[in-house]
Amino acid sequence: MRIITIIVALAIAGAAQAQPARWQGQWPNTDFATTDITDWSEIMSGGPPKDGIPAIDDPRMVPAASETRLGPAEPVMVWPAPEGPARAYPIRYLLWHEIVNDAAGGVPVAVTYCPLCNSGMVFDRRVEGQELSFGVSGMLRASDMVMYDRQTESWWQQAIGTGIVGEMTGRELELLPAWMDSWERYLAAYPEGLVMDEPDWSRDYGRNPYVSYDSSARPFLYSGEMPPHDIAPLMRVVRVGDRAWTFSRLREAGSVSEAGVTITWEAGQASALDASAVAQGRDVGNVRVRDAQGRDMPHDVLFAFAFHVFWPEGEWMLGG
Known part of the structure; x- marks a missing residue:
């Protein structure tokens, strides 16, 4: 709870001033006039700024059989990637990064996890023929992570995989079959599977x-x-x-x-x-x-x- 104690004052202050004008400087390319938000006070800062929680792009994947850092019961997000080994993304990394932009078998995905809602989902990153990549906006709505795409800087509600602010408002990401499992169960089910390697960031993973x-x-x-x-x-x-x-x-x-x-x-x-x-x-x-x-x-x-x-x-x- 220490991280929550640190950021709560910032979040309350941000909610009091919640309006698009105050975000325009950090989000000059976001079309705030196009949105389904009717009450801007629903959007508040979670504390970190845009990309203050850094998403991971093109993660290194290693053979699951070679991984020794994870405990047997540790949770991992499992994606049974097409045309290749299954892939696991340890929650110990997603706690600090929240989004991983990856691809396998010709399918680009966003592996997402919002700790405040415990919501872990894998989305196809293609929308109407355009491939997007995602970052963490630093904003919350109803305690849920607000993501953004780097191509249009539209905002997306993670829990529902839907654009809520900007050019992509109303667009929906396809939710793929994926699940949270223990590391031990993943190894047993996919002995030839892959797992995301520890990122090159200074975090207490x-x-x-x-x-x-x-x-x-x-x-x-x-x-x-x-x-x-x-x-x-x-x-x-x-x-x-x-x-x-x-x-x-x-x-x-x-x-x-x-x-x-x-x-x-x-x-x-x-x-x-x-x-x-x-x-x-x-x-x-x-x-x-x-x-x-x-x-x-x-x-x-x-x-x-x-x-x-x-x-x-x-x-x-x-x-x-």
């Missing part, structure tokens, strides 16, 4: 700068409505489309099949947002999401408050 965040009573920099049904705001949920399943239900059931989806839960994945060392976080479990034919489905694992704010009419799959 392996340390969690958001200690105990996912045990907090309230999300950071969020003042909106809390989830219904007495669901804790920082409860992890699996989102498929506009439906959400709570981890508490999945943990109890082990497997749930409904609405054309089968979701399985198994123990063995450390929370990246709990202990000071990522590898030592409490066990929150692994989930896989498949369709009726057993194929992996695009989905997200995010906190309940984020699902509620971005899918206010969404369906809570509570069972019973």
